[in-house]
Amino acid sequence: MAIEVRGVNKSFGSTPVLSDVSVDVRSGALTALLGPSGGGKSTLLRVIAGLEQPDSGTVRISGVDATRLSPQRRNVGFVFQHYAAFKHLTVFRNVAFGLEIRKRPGAEIRRRVRELLELVHLEQFADRYPHQLSGGQRQRMALARALAVEPEVLLLDEPFGALDAQVRRELRTWLRRLHDEVHVTTVFVTHDQEEAIEVADDLVLLADGRVKQAGRPHVLYDDPADTFVMSFLGPVTRLDGQLVRPHDLELSVDPVPAGVPATVSRVVRLGFEVRVELVVDGQEAYAQVTRRTADRLGLDPGAPVYVRRSPEARGAAVAAG
Amino acid sequence: MTRVALRAVALTYLALLLVLPVGLIVWRTFGAGLGPFVDSLTTPSALHAFGVTVVVAFWAVLANTLFGVGVSLLLVRHSFPGKRLLGAFIDLPMAVSPVVVGLALVLVYGVGSPLGRGLASAGIQVIFSIPGMVLATVFVALPLVVRAVVPVLQELGEDQEQAAHTLGASRWQAFRRITLPGIRGALGYGVVLAIARSLGEYGAVAVVSGRLVDRTQTMTLFVEERFGNFDQQSAFSAATALALIAIVILLLTKVLRPKGAV
Ligand SMILES: Nc1ncnc2c1ncn2[C@@H]1O[C@H](COP(=O)(O)OP(=O)(O)OP(=O)(O)O)[C@@H](O)[C@H]1O
Ligand SMILES: [Mg+2]
Numbered sequence: 001m002a003i004e005v006r007g008v009n010k011s012f013g014s015t016p017v018l019s020d021v022s023v024d025v026r027s028g029a030l031t032a033l034l035g036p037s038g039g040g041k042s043t044l045l046r047v048i049a050g051l052e053q054p055d056s057g058t059v060r061i062s063g064v065d066a067t068r069l070s071p072q073r074r075n076v077g078f079v080f081q082h083y084a085a086f087k088h089l090t091v092f093r094n095v096a097f098g099l100e101i102r103k104r105p106g107a108e109i110r111r112r113v114r115e116l117l118e119l120v121h122l123e124q125f126a127d128r129y130p131h132q133l134s135g136g137q138r139q140r141m142a143l144a145r146a147l148a149v150e151p152e153v154l155l156l157d158e159p160f161g162a163l164d165a166q167v168r169r170e171l172r173t174w175l176r177r178l179h180d181e182v183h184v185t186t187v188f189v190t191h192d193q194e195e196a197i198e199v200a201d202d203l204v205l206l207a208d209g210r211v212k213q214a215g216r217p218h219v220l221y222d223d224p225a226d227t228f229v230m231s232f233l234g235p236v237t238r239l240d241g242q243l244v245r246p247h248d249l250e251l252s253v254d255p256v257p258a259g260v261p262a263t264v265s266r267v268v269r270l271g272f273e274v275r276v277e278l279v280v281d282g283q284e285a286y287a288q289v290t291r292r293t294a295d296r297l298g299l300d301p302g303a304p305v306y307v308r309r310s311p312e313a314r315g316a317a318v319a320a321g
Numbered sequence: 322m323t324r325v326a327l328r329a330v331a332l333t334y335l336a337l338l339l340v341l342p343v344g345l346i347v348w349r350t351f352g353a354g355l356g357p358f359v360d361s362l363t364t365p366s367a368l369h370a371f372g373v374t375v376v377v378a379f380w381a382v383l384a385n386t387l388f389g390v391g392v393s394l395l396l397v398r399h400s401f402p403g404k405r406l407l408g409a410f411i412d413l414p415m416a417v418s419p420v421v422v423g424l425a426l427v428l429v430y431g432v433g434s435p436l437g438r439g440l441a442s443a444g445i446q447v448i449f450s451i452p453g454m455v456l457a458t459v460f461v462a463l464p465l466v467v468r469a470v471v472p473v474l475q476e477l478g479e480d481q482e483q484a485a486h487t488l489g490a491s492r493w494q495a496f497r498r499i500t501l502p503g504i505r506g507a508l509g510y511g512v513v514l515a516i517a518r519s520l521g522e523y524g525a526v527a528v529v530s531g532r533l534v535d536r537t538q539t540m541t542l543f544v545e546e547r548f549g550n551f552d553q554q555s556a557f558s559a560a561t562a563l564a565l566i567a568i569v570i571l572l573l574t575k576v577l578r579p580k581g582a583v
Contacts, residue, residue, distance in 0.1 A: 051483055071486040078487040084480035088502040097498075098488035142484075149488055 001060075002027040002153055002185035008047060008057030010040075010209075017043050018054070019209045025153070025187055025202070030179045032200035033189045036232070040209040041189040042081075045155050048187070049078045062152050077146030077154040077184075081161050083138045085130035091117070091141050092126040098149035116144040119178070136167045147182065156188035160195070172199050193233050197221065205229055222314050230318050237285045239307065243320045248313035249287035251276065252306050253297055259306030264299050274299075278307060343564060349553070350561040361555040362562060369535050370543035370559070377451060377526070377539060378519035381458035385515050388459075389466025390508065394500075396467070397474040414463045422460050423528025426453060449531035454539070457525035462518040469511030470504050477503045509577040517570045521563065 003025035010018040017040045025031050033041045046052040048059055050071035058067045066074050086094050093100075095116055099109045117123045120140035130138055139159060146154060159175065160168040176199050179186055190196050196203055197217045205212040205220065212232075213225040224230035227243050237246045240260060252259060262285070266277040274294040277286045287307060289297075299305070309317060350358055361367065395401075396408055414422065430447035431437045440447055447453040481503070485495040501508075523541040530537035534546065540563055548556035 049487055051487070071483070072489055072491060074487075075489075076487060078484065080480050080484060082480065084484040086481055086484070086499060097485065097490075101485075101489045101494060145484075145488070 001025060002029075002062060003048060003187070004058075004060040005044070005048065006058045006060075008044070008054040008059070010043060010047060010052065010054050017209050018047070021057070021206070021209070021211055023204050023211060023214065025185060027185050028183050029201040030176070030186045030188070030199060031202040031204060032196035033187055033204050033206060034193060034196040034232075035191065035206035035212075037191055039207045041191075041206055042157055044206065045078075045157055045187065045189055048153075049076050049155055050074045051078070075149065075152050077149065077151035079139070079142045079146050079154070079156040079159055081158045083130070083135075083142045085138055085142060087130055089129075090126065091122060091128050091130070091133070094130070094141055095144045095148050097145060102149070112148060113144075116148055119147075119181075120144045135163050136171060139163070139171065143178075147184070151184065154184050154186040156186065158189050158191070160190075168195070175199060197233070205232065207232070223316050224318060227318050227320060230316075235288070237287070238283060238320055239280060239285055239309065239317075241320055242309075242317040244309055244317045245313070246275075246286050246288040248310050248317075249285075249289075250308055250310040251287055251289060251293070251297055251299070253303075254306070256306050256308060259308045262305055262307045264301055264303045264305060266301055267294065267299050269294075278305070280307060346557055346560050346564065350557040353554070357554050358558045358561070361552075361558040364555070366535055366538070367543060367555065367559060370538045370540050373451070373454075373537065374520060374539040374541075377454045377458055378516060380455045381462060381519045382512060382515050384455070384459050385462050385466050386508070386512055388463075389470060389511060389515075390504075392467050393470040393474055393504075397471055398479065411464050411467050414461050419457075419461050419522065419524030419526075420528055423457055423525040426457055426460075426525070426529050430456070448529060449533065449537060451537070453529040454526050454537060457529045458519045458522050461522055461525050462515045465514040465518060466508065466511035469507045469514065473504050473507035474500075506577060510574055513570055513574050513577060517567055520566060520570075 001024045003023070005021060005023040008018050008021045009016070021040075021044060023044070033044065035041050043052060047054050048061075050066065050069055050073075054067070058065060060066060061074060061076065071078075086097065089097070092113055095113045096109050099112060104112075113126075114123065117126055120143055122137060122140055122144065125133060125137065125141075130141070133141065143156075143159070160171050163171065172195055175188075188200075200217060202215065203217050203220050204214040207228065213220055213229045220229060221233050224233065227236075230236055230243055235246050236243045237249070238244075239249065250256075255261075260280055262278040262280040264276060265279050265284075268275040268277070269291070272291060274289050274291055275286055276289060276294065276299055277284065279285075285307075297305070362371075392407070392411065396404065396411075427448055428434060429436060430440065430453060432441055432448070437447065445452065447456070477500070481499050482495045485499045486492075490498065521541060522539075523545070526539055527542060527545075530539070530542065532538060532542055532546065538546065540559055544556050544559045544563070547553075547559065
């Protein structure tokens, strides 16, 4: 394991922010730390980097107990949500900072910084100052700066949080490719479950300062530990006192085994998908079906249908609380 | 119409309070040409007073710069019990008359107190000598550096320093390479204000120095003493020199001040 967090507790004043948090991060993997706002993601990341001291518990990095090490000695790369660019230094000097601190020879620094700037596609911006860059470019500069010192682990706090949707999408695909090239163990914080599932090898879901579930994205998606995990990771609807994924629901015009009678209340066409809103036993629910299925069934508001969880559905159903 | 009236009022006010008095001093100073001006400023007493002023101001500004940066870091980057009290205490010299400061220093460090006697027997004379004058000047110029640096330090935030730490920088390296360049402008501005205040200080220094001619006399004390002794040429020449220095310093602050500020 590249990072082992064991039984970490942390409070600010009397408010507990992390409660008995234990997390394993596999070497070389890209792990997403996912959870709602205020859940303690940033705090956990800062504890790993040494920017906060846990009240109790340990942090091991590459097998070494780092709990009492200062951030200076942990050799972690940290990318801050708002970049924390050194405003008075050029892009080149920003990236060179860690190497200058380590007193590497000038020729080596120049070579290494040029390589990194190429890696993050900023080679023509070396002489600019941070305020002359766009948000996405600043983010990439911060990434190059963190990578320059060849950290054991790379920690990213909402790396795309402050960017618009379009740039976000581009950068996360880029981050995934970069990670496949560089292979440094990476943990990134996000509260966007789609981003986490798309990019990460592993997920850690953190809420109210506790780890709700950790594992491969498809395991969390298909086999959630509880209703919270299930509803956080994807769309859910209720059927028969259970939470199910709307795309696991099957509709038919004729009665089927285990089929529950329902009435269509609205049909919303979202391009390739169709969202069929239903009333089952006086309760609202909805199913997500393909356009072809919707056309085949000829669904219209008011039509009676039978609905059941598809026998081939991979996702679990969880008893609703 | 009202704008014209307002301008007239403002200009009259400035003329009566600033331009006329300073103009008169300059006129009196150079009334007999440049010769007497130079002569009266190159007398041994005048030169000595100038030297004392520079020495006192130098140490006071140095102390206030180091102290000011330290206290600013403490106030902005750390939390500890009594922080608000310290913040309020920093502003005290603005509220207290310099004469009171001088008297307080005499009480603490004069030969009337155990501390003063102890220091005196160790061969250190504080009151009626340079150390006391430096202390007095440090005190009256105390808030200037702190109040200039604190808001900029707050604005700067902690992120950049923390980023430097994760990149392997020690506290000192992060301060030297990241914090200091970030507050350089504000620090320069505060230091220049402290220099101006230190050169012009009169009240506290007057009490603490004992006004010993050719020993503890600063430029401001020299002006007052010469004027009292009906040596108007010397008094006006020294006053003009002080005013000129102040103008140069004010111009410096205009250069150092963040853009856009008035
Ligand atoms: N320095 C601090 N002092 C006091 N409380 C803090 C401090 N830092 C964080 N907290 C509190 O700890 C809790 C968790 O904060 P944290 O920043 O870790 O959440 P997060 O999961 O990163 O949220 P977000 O997605 O909004 O960034 C919040 O309730 C926050 O108010
Ligand atoms: Mg956060």
